[in-house]
Amino acid sequence: MVSKVVFGRGSFNQLSEILAPKRLSMNAPFIYIIDDVFKNNQWLTSRIPLAYDDKILFISTEEEPKTSQVDAIVEDIILTTKELPSGIIGIGGGSVLDLAKAVSIMLTNEGEAKDYQGWDLVKHPAIYHVGIPTISGTGAEVSRTTVLIGPEKKLGINSDFTPFDQVILDSELTKDVPKNQWFYTGMDCYIHCIESLKGTYLNTFSETYGNMSLELCKEIFLDNNLTAEESEEKLMMASWHGGMSIAYSQVGVAHAMSYALAYVLGVKHGIGNCIVFDHLEEFYPEGVKLFKAMKEKHNIMLPQGICADLSDADFDKMTTIALNLVPLWENALGKNWKQIITPKKLKELYQKM
Ligand code: NAD
Ligand code: ZN
Structure with missing residues (x-):
């Protein structure tokens, strides 16, 4: 679990006092990994307390984070800092938060990031790392994984060393998220x-967090009586609780299928989940019905026919990647999942998208 959290509008202003006691020496800088959407945003960057050799790395989130990108950032940090950093601070959405987590792990663990994609492969504690979300939904701020696209798969580095040591939840940072992206990443939380909640791995720990998050999502995406501020604060907490819910259970069909879409077509997580979930009535009838109502209420048009030009080889690759995510299928469909979802059936589903 994340050990320290502050919550509240404007809490980003506490960054300096939070970090000060964590500085190890003048030669051990803080490295800020920030979504480059904020590059010319004085409102945010002027509040970053740079001192000594601290530096900012602005990162494009056009593509999802890759293991090779993590390795390159780690190498750059090692080559350009006098000592290991005092801390890594990620400011952005799921992409940047995951990068920050992965970089902090790879600074203290040998080899390449791809070697650690899986469960509990990390040997040494990460560098102190702080997560500051600027868009809500993924739960990356709270989870024990960092999802990366590697040479062979899209898979997280799941470990006890992955969660942030400190998170700052300041909903004001999400105020300028474009509407469509707000919906896609928000729906990641809903999904x-x-x-x-519909999975076979469900337990009371996950259920309580899941229910809380689901209620918040309904309020945010279906009710009319929230102010923008209330909606931003609630989505931040929905994301947190949704993340807590899957931390102790698992995701399901939409995520398995959307991971493969990301790997083969580069479709990003939020929108990919929406594209897939729209076709999953068979597995999640009530959930999909509500999703369609939310989509309609917010006038969201999802891309159609994204698999239309795929070759048989592409479909094979996609179904193989998706079906390799065994815990997701087992959670969604139970121990006999292989009898329910076959490569042929999966291909037919993809062909509808
Ligand atoms: P993202 O981080 O890719 O950001 C989406 C877009 O929103 C980007 O264009 C970004 O520049 C923009 N943006 C972010 N904050 C903004 C702001 N305040 N104002 C204006 N624009 C802003 O998207 P995401 O949906 O948050 O994250 C997706 C990533 O998260 C995927 O790589 C996915 O694999 C990962 N993920 C991780 C976990 C986890 O537990 N670690 C869970 C779910 C998803
Ligand atoms: Zn997700």
Whole structure:
């Protein structure tokens, strides 16, 4: 679990006092990994307390984070700092938060990031790392994974060393998220709840968090009586609780299928989940019905026909990647999942998208 959290509008202003006691020496800088959407945003960057050799790395989130990108950032940090950093601070959405987590792990663990994709492969504690979300939904701020696209798969580095040491939840940072992206990443949270609550791995720990998050999602995406501020604060907490819910259960069909879409077509997580979930009535009838109502209420048009030009080889690759995510299928469909979802059936589903 994340050991320290502050919550509240404007809490980003506490960054300096939070970090000060964590500085190890003048030669051990803080490295800020920030979404480059904020590059010319004085409102945010002027509040970053740079001192000594601290530096900012602005990162493009056009593509999802890759293991090779993590390795390159780690190498750059090792070559350009006098000592290992005092801390890594990620400021952005799921992409940047995952990068920050992965970089902090790879600074203290040998080899390449791809070697650690899986469960509990990390040997040494990571560098002190802080997560500051600027868009809500993924739950990356709270989870024990960092999802990366590697040479062979899209898979997380799941470990006890992955969660942030400190998170700052300041909903004001999410105020300028574009509407479509707000919906896609928000729906990631909603889908986490449905997949957790309808899964066979469900337990009371996950259920309580999942229910709380689901109620918040309904309020945010279906009610009319929230102010923008209330909606931003609630989505931040929905994301947190949704993340807590899957931390102790698992995601399901939409995530398995969307991971493969990301790997083969580069479709990003939030929108990919929406594209897939729209076609999953068979598995999540009530969840999909509500999703369609939310989509309609917010006038969201999802891309159609994204698999239309794929070759048989592409479909094979996609179905193989998706079906390799065994815990997701087992959670969604139970121990006999292989009898329910076959490569042929999966291909037919993809062909509808
Ligand atoms: P993202 O981080 O890719 O950001 C989406 C877009 O929103 C980007 O264009 C970004 O520049 C923009 N943006 C972010 N904050 C903004 C702001 N305040 N104002 C304006 N624009 C802003 O998207 P995401 O949906 O948050 O994250 C997706 C990633 O998270 C994927 O790589 C996925 O694999 C990962 N993920 C991780 C976990 C986990 O537990 N670690 C869970 C789910 C998803
Ligand atoms: Zn997700």
